[in-house]
Amino acid sequence: MTGEGVAITIEGLTHGYGGPAVLRGLDLTVPSGHTTAVLGPSGCGKTTLLRAIAGFIRPQAGTIVLGETIVTSPTRSVPARARHVGYVAQEGALFPHRDVAGNIAFGLSLSGLRPRARTHAARVDELLTLVGLDLSLRHRMPHELSGGQQQRVALARALAPEPSVILLDEPFSSLDTQSRSETSAATTAALRARGVTAVLITHDPREAMSLADTIAVLDGGVVAQHGAPEEVYGRPASATVARTLGPANLLAADVRDGHADTALGCLELGPRGHAGPDRGLADLGVGGSTRHTLVVVVRPEQVLVSSSESPGSVVAQVVSSTYHGHDHLLRLRLAGGTVVDSRSSSAVRPQVGDHVHTSVDGSVPLVTTDGPAG
Amino acid sequence: MAGVTGTRPAPRLRAGRVSVPPVVGVAAALVALLTLVPLAVIAYDTVGAGWSEVSRLVFRDRTLELLANTGKLVVGSVSLCVLLGVGAAYLVWRTDLPFRRLVHVAMVAPLAVPAFVNAYAWSSLVPSADGYSGALVVVTLSYFPLVYLPVTAALRGADPALVESAAALGLSASATFRRVTLPQLRPAVLGGGLLVALHLVAEFGALALIRFPTLSTAVYDQFRSSFSGPAANTVASVLVLVCLLLLTGELTLRGRTAYARVGGGAARASVRIPLGRWTLPAAAGLLLLTLAAVVLPVVSVMRWFVAGSSSAVDLPVLLSTTASTLGLGVLAALTVTVAALPVAWLTVRRRGVLSTLVERITYIGTGLPGIVVALALVTLALHALPALYQTTTMLVAAYAILFLPRAIVSIRAGLLQLSPSLEDAAATLGVGPIGVLVRVVIPVIAPALGSGAALAFLGASTELTATLLLSPLGTQTLATQFWSYSSAIDYGAAAPYAALLILVSAPAAVLLTRYDGQVAS
Structure with a gap:
């Protein structure tokens, strides 16, 4: 999945919720295998952008191309379940009725081959290691985990079906300072190890600069600048x-x-x-x-x-x-x-x-x- | 999720995104219409009788006397319930009373004894306990937990810093109670008091056994003598007016108190007031209350059980009655859960004028006496649907109307825990709408569905009034069998049924305490 290609191409994305449009003809190109932070103040449209890429909403105008596939266009809208993107919600959104292993394996049982339970167990262990969690947590229930552990399980669950793109919606904003830095370091390491293309939504510039390869700054519903952290900071x-x-x-x-x-x-x-x-x-x-x-x-x-x-x-x-x-x-x-x-x-x-x-x-x-x- | 608290408000774009399938809306509207049937029938019948007939029936001495009796009972018992409920809750949660956990359980336990079983226990033990004073004692002992529970919730939710600030400002313990604690308890006291009033107005079994006539018992007597004549329906419509008045008060209050309930969680424990030399009198008072409200009925039932066993319990009747009670209970539980699900879904996922209206309409069941619902359905069957008269279908419909609010409250609580982002996460993992329903929604709200069904089952199993009027010929339930023995003063034969009724009610009491006594009809 690594390489110099383009993972996501967005053109002319426009969407609103009745009032003034939140996104106004936004263009954005996300390179393959890198982490791109989308940075902006509250209400600048970054969550709407992420929901449009995931397929949770159908934007009013614009096209979204994932790899080579057009997933959103005026004539076409691929449903979220067929886009093959990973999603980590703000507070993890772990299924409360399944233990850690059950959460991570949730998306695995759907791949056509119906692999056996033992293969699942091996995959679960591999993913737990990847996100830096102890294997003994395998059978904990979500409410028995700390906030940071929940976010790591959510990341493992999203990575399990091997998506080409992973979307992270302010995944560290509800964590305290200490677990925020640990969780974000573990997240970056896991994403790098897999070479996955990641889009990280955040309103914290320090988080964006320390975690992302490139930063897209949103302002007024369009990308005001997109470049390496040193570039957007030093040459705004x-x-x-x-x-x-x-x-x-x-x-x-x-x-x-x-x-x-x-x-x-x-x-x-x-x-x-x-x-x-x-x-x-x-x-x-x-x-x-x-x-x-x-x-x-x-x-x-x-x-x-x-x-x-x-x-x-x-x-x-x-x-x-x-x-x-x-x-x-x-x-x-x-x-x-x-x-x-x-x-x-x-x-x-x-x-x-x-x-x-x-x-x-x-x-x-x-x-x-x-x-x-x- | 435990341990995670959002530091930022949730994105405000969530509304409008979640679409409720039209079939859910239609189903919820149908359920709301079903709960409106009793009101519509009573109103139609009253209007049909003509004004002169209605005024002749309403403004006669008998009706006014019944109204006065009902009013007297409501005023007297609600005052006593507030006194006992607030007093006990304050002692348990704010003072250093010994054995507090045990006392707390004892204060909730009376909910496990149906009021009519309590009346039987008292009148069989103390034959002079009849008329107003007897009724006052029995219903107060049965219903004061309905004040105790919301006051407990308010005391536990209140910020201890308020009491501490008052102390820092130099207020004495009694002044703090009067000027800080009591004003905070006002919504809980009013809400609990109104709930007690609704129960009292609807109460039939206990008051009939104690021989204190109110509007509710009069509707039954009229029904017995003239069947569903205008006389019964007119008294019923007066009863409905009283209930709607109380229900409006309760709903208005509920709307305003929502903010006053501080969410549970780990609220700091407040400093307890030392009782000192008042410890003994306080403990003795609560012990006396427990003896009267819990120990006495249970001992009385056991005494008659032992005494009655010499005259041989009719075992086949007991078994067949238990079987039909369980069967009806299961049917009611299934019906109520299936009916409550679309209403709860609509009100949680789509807030709006229409969904609020649907929810409010289904809540009417809380305020309608079983006797009124039953009378309305009998009237409807006789005039329009003779095929349904005295069928299980009609009885289950009455149960559905009466117990729907309990199930809705429970299922709503479950659905509120189901964050829409769970459904988003499942979708990105490749799961379609049916898969989301089967693999995420139903497993997550299963406990809520279960407790909703259990509440309906337990409610139907101990229901007396509607069952008396609507049960198919030859079908007896624990409640109706108990009723026929105890009203014939065959206390020994009634005892096994009383014991079984207490056994069935106990789990309901435990479940109801989980919802802070919001709905406990």
């Missing part, structure tokens, strides 16, 4: 994408000669993010006749604070200071009133009211924004 295609991936200072910028004049001084511009093919600088209005508000994205960890002046540094006053143990967050007011956040793990923590010198580490990406910069 828009201010919304930048904010979706993590805390960001958005500063109004005057652009000239590969540099931007901002409240934090003159900053070096980094390479540009791409929403899709053929979207160059001209799209942002630079050099064109249309004027958008141009802003640069400065991550809080790029804003360095020092007590002494250095070339190009800017004076700021500390408005608030929050301690987080491994680092601290400073809110700074710059000359002219602009407020920026700075995250630092330095041992020295300035006090509220202190005057400090700020500079920016590295280059910053330029994006457009609909709202005012600040």
